[in-house]
Amino acid sequence: MPRSELSFSGYQAMWLFAMFDLPVKTRKERRDYTRFRNLLLDEGFSQLQYSVYARFCASEQITDTHRKRLRKKLPPDGQVRLLAVTDRQFGKMQVFFGRKRTDVESKPSQLTLF
Incomplete structure (x- = not known):
């Protein structure tokens, strides 16, 4: 049965946050920081704020x-x-930018397979 859109329960679907404070004083520390940040991006995380990343997970x-x-x-x-x-x-x-309230990030759209 093909589905045009998958639906997720608001209680089963999760958001995984990665928050970090990494040293960047030496060249090696900066390289480690960059590798970790790139790992988060490769794993599908999006930056919410400096050093705060989140990823939507279906379960x-x-x-x-x-x-x-x-x-x-x-x-x-x-x-x-x-x-x-x-x-x-x-x-x-x-979520606020200054004193103005804005919308929360939405779930990424899901890939539909036929």
Whole structure:
């Protein structure tokens, strides 16, 4: 049965946040920072703020897969925090630019396979 659009429960779908504070004093530290940031982008994360990235995951199982991948490639120094919240919780986030409120990022569109 082909589906034109997949639907996800707001309680099953997750957003995985990666928040980090990495040293960049030496050339090696800057290289480690760049590698980690590029890893996040390659894994489908989007930058929300400086050093705060998020990725939509259709299920908690997919979230765990990405957590494990990131854990294997953590930089040797600095601090990295991973936090998973439900899509419903993510949708309750309030975002402001200055004093003006803006919309929260939306889920990425899903690829439809025939």
